[in-house]
Amino acid sequence: MKLMIIGATSAIAHEAARQFAADGAEFFLVGRDPDKLAAVQRDLDVRGAGRVVLHTLDLNDLAQHEALIAAAYDAMGALDAVLIAHGTLPDQARAQADVEATLEAFTTNALTYISLLTLLAGRFEQQRRGCIAVIASVAGDRGRGSNYVYGAAKGAVSLFASGLRARLSKAGVAVVTIKPGFVDTPMTAHLKKNPLFASPATVGRRIYVAMLKGEDVVYAPWFWRYIMWIIRLIPERVFKRLSL
Amino acid sequence: MTANGHRRAYQSWGRYPRVEQQNVRPVYWRNNDLDLARIDGPVLPYGLGRSYGDSCLNGGGTLLDTSPLNRFIAFDEEAGLLRCEAGVTLADILKLIVPRGWFLPTTPGTKFVTIGGAIANDVHGKNHHRAGTFGRHVTRFELLRSDGERLICSPDENADLFRATIGGLGLTGLILWAEIRVQRVAGPFIAKEQIRFGSIDEFFEISAESDERFEHTMAWVDCLATGKHLGRGLFMRGNYTWPKRIPRKAAEPRSLFTMPVQLPAFALNLATVKAFNSLYYRSQLTRRTFQTVPYDPFFYPLDAIQEWHRLYGAPGFLQYQFVVPYAQDRTAIKDILRQISQSGVVSFLAVLKVFGDVPSPGMLSFPRPGVTLALDFPFRGQRTLALLDRLDEIVRAHGGVLYPAKDARMSAENFQAFYPQWREFARHIDPKFSSSFWRRVTQTTHE
Ligand SMILES: Cc1cc2nc3c(=O)[nH]c(=O)nc-3n(C[C@H](O)[C@H](O)[C@H](O)COP(=O)(O)OP(=O)(O)OC[C@H]3O[C@@H](n4cnc5c(N)ncnc54)[C@H](O)[C@@H]3O)c2cc1C
Ligand SMILES: NC(=O)c1ccc[n+]([C@@H]2O[C@H](COP(=O)([O-])OP(=O)(O)OC[C@H]3O[C@@H](n4cnc5c(N)ncnc54)[C@H](OP(=O)(O)O)[C@@H]3O)[C@@H](O)[C@H]2O)c1
Numbered sequence: 001m002k003l004m005i006i007g008a009t010s011a012i013a014h015e016a017a018r019q020f021a022a023d024g025a026e027f028f029l030v031g032r033d034p035d036k037l038a039a040v041q042r043d044l045d046v047r048g049a050g051r052v053v054l055h056t057l058d059l060n061d062l063a064q065h066e067a068l069i070a071a072a073y074d075a076m077g078a079l080d081a082v083l084i085a086h087g088t089l090p091d092q093a094r095a096q097a098d099v100e101a102t103l104e105a106f107t108t109n110a111l112t113y114i115s116l117l118t119l120l121a122g123r124f125e126q127q128r129r130g131c132i133a134v135i136a137s138v139a140g141d142r143g144r145g146s147n148y149v150y151g152a153a154k155g156a157v158s159l160f161a162s163g164l165r166a167r168l169s170k171a172g173v174a175v176v177t178i179k180p181g182f183v184d185t186p187m188t189a190h191l192k193k194n195p196l197f198a199s200p201a202t203v204g205r206r207i208y209v210a211m212l213k214g215e216d217v218v219y220a221p222w223f224w225r226y227i228m229w230i231i232r233l234i235p236e237r238v239f240k241r242l243s244l
Numbered sequence: 245m246t247a248n249g250h251r252r253a254y255q256s257w258g259r260y261p262r263v264e265q266q267n268v269r270p271v272y273w274r275n276n277d278l279d280l281a282r283i284d285g286p287v288l289p290y291g292l293g294r295s296y297g298d299s300c301l302n303g304g305g306t307l308l309d310t311s312p313l314n315r316f317i318a319f320d321e322e323a324g325l326l327r328c329e330a331g332v333t334l335a336d337i338l339k340l341i342v343p344r345g346w347f348l349p350t351t352p353g354t355k356f357v358t359i360g361g362a363i364a365n366d367v368h369g370k371n372h373h374r375a376g377t378f379g380r381h382v383t384r385f386e387l388l389r390s391d392g393e394r395l396i397c398s399p400d401e402n403a404d405l406f407r408a409t410i411g412g413l414g415l416t417g418l419i420l421w422a423e424i425r426v427q428r429v430a431g432p433f434i435a436k437e438q439i440r441f442g443s444i445d446e447f448f449e450i451s452a453e454s455d456e457r458f459e460h461t462m463a464w465v466d467c468l469a470t471g472k473h474l475g476r477g478l479f480m481r482g483n484y485t486w487p488k489r490i491p492r493k494a495a496e497p498r499s500l501f502t503m504p505v506q507l508p509a510f511a512l513n514l515a516t517v518k519a520f521n522s523l524y525y526r527s528q529l530t531r532r533t534f535q536t537v538p539y540d541p542f543f544y545p546l547d548a549i550q551e552w553h554r555l556y557g558a559p560g561f562l563q564y565q566f567v568v569p570y571a572q573d574r575t576a577i578k579d580i581l582r583q584i585s586q587s588g589v590v591s592f593l594a595v596l597k598v599f600g601d602v603p604s605p606g607m608l609s610f611p612r613p614g615v616t617l618a619l620d621f622p623f624r625g626q627r628t629l630a631l632l633d634r635l636d637e638i639v640r641a642h643g644g645v646l647y648p649a650k651d652a653r654m655s656a657e658n659f660q661a662f663y664p665q666w667r668e669f670a671r672h673i674d675p676k677f678s679s680s681f682w683r684r685v686t687q688t689t690h691e
Contacts (some may be wrong), residue, residue, distance in 0.1 A: 011272075011312070034481065035273070035275040036273055036275070039273065039275065039315055039317075040315070042316065042317050042318065043315035043316045043317070046316035046317070046318060046319045046328075046340070047316065047340065062442070184313075186270075186272050189270055189272075
């Protein structure tokens, strides 16, 4: 199994990678911090990974995406699966006051995904097999007053992936959308923890299974499917008055 | 901690004492600048909170949660050396090394402890008479001090800080990663013998005879038995093996059962414990049984019930573990067992073991040659505390000491008498680091 992980230093992505490593997978890991990438590499190596190739890139540099994908194919020969996992949780208050902050958050959480998916789709469509997984979020299921910049970006990723799934299913390629709920990772370090928080290991294991099976849309943990189902049912005229 | 490793509360395992509000700072990466100096108030590393009392608590200060530091760094299978970050648990390590024919050099009675925690309490296991403490198998580690300095510590490099940090209760700095020596074993099963003994004298006979032939030895004692039954119990001993036939149900252990909520405090009372102990003792019909078992139920019987400590209800419970020098007359152990059985305060779990004479590497390490007894007491206020104070005096009079990892209440005076080297140790403490335990046992000084 040859796997590319974009945003490989994410706590959730690393947990998924550990599962693949135990199967002896080979990795092409992309992140922006070489020290963190090296720490992930050594861990996967001990856990049984085959070759692990590292690539340092700030993904907001969209102009580099084409070269990135080419480098991955050069190094690996072929790719069986890709997991796109990077992301930031923007400060909503700051984004409201600052267009640039909003657009940057949108770039990191949506445009980079759209760019990478577009580049990868062609390759996977030709190879007629494999799996492309993206980490979206339950936050993308409905715009909330307190978090709509992040939510809108994640929603864009979900919609884009949904369309891409329809296109690539004809080529036998799976597109997997992962929608985690609250996960206890560096991204949520500043939030107060409640019982709905899951561990990155729980979500990572779920991603592994979803990718092997080529599932479509996966809520992780599973109960979020029902929570979000109810939340989507609330009429907008009521929803807009809730402070969520 | 829940089964999937997600933490909900930063308490100690005994859930007593409760301390005032603590801030929590997770430590995510071993290379990041942590800038500990900028945190307000004292800091203390926190592993999985499997210590019972307040040695892993820092009331009014900040806990450095090391659980995200869970990455392996290297496994040299030629030399049997494993390097990993400080928050890696013994469970993680076993999952990695057991299928490759290795085992931990020694292990406490739960695998849900971190490497950092195992070093900071210099923990011991059922093979202490052979392997000594966990710290004996630590070849080096990296220590982060609050001034930002990072020190590699080993028996040769920064040797004083190495000795101070092993058994150093988390006070000398933050261990970022460590390298340990693992052990090749015959197999991940234990050829186990269980022997019923009717008295404490019988225990010592079996123990002396067993230590030469068995890697692992320990005993369960019925603390409520009195008179001629005083100190009766079951002796367990075993060696690693690879059985000719794999026992059934040997597959990957799962936790059977999670204690969902706290039971009311009366669930464990004198009558229930007495009945349990008596039944457990009699459950073994023949004097001696042989069985080959997977390593998990042998080393970690309590891990099968996640959150078992909730059995004790809201008031929490106290552990009490001491070691007294091995004396021919065995009066200390007998005195203490008598005190307990007469007190009417119940101890559910009582584990007895003879420590060997392999020296402990840490300045403040607890294990030393002698007999150790570990007890659990549900917290029943003053009555429990008074009994433990009486036990302290017996332990002290016999030249014994208490285990800080399990203590929530010993007096400053007794701590300082048990560990007179504490002043020398204190010179190695990082000035930014402190714990509720340390403040309790050193706030007043006693000569
Ligand atoms: C069921 C059960 C059975 C047990 N059996 C045994 C036994 O047989 N033998 C035995 O010796 N003990 C035993 N213990 C006690 C347990 O092994 C120790 O308390 C152990 O140290 C707990 O590790 P932890 O990772 O939970 O650390 P914590 O309890 O969270 O912390 C323990 C200490 O380690 C320090 N620490 C943690 N991480 C670091 C770090 N990275 N750098 C520096 N300091 C650090 C903390 O500050 C604290 O002082 C048992 C406990 C339980 C619950
Ligand atoms: N945690 C949650 O509650 C939650 C819930 C739903 C969805 N998600 C999603 O899950 C995914 C993984 O997040 P996580 O929770 O695992 O948090 P995380 O550990 O903080 O991971 C986020 C990763 O994204 C990387 N990253 C951010 N911007 C980047 C950029 N411009 N270029 C390269 N890398 C960049 C970060 O790199 P650095 O470490 O170098 O900063 C970090 O490794 C994200 O897409 C997130 O939105 C998380």
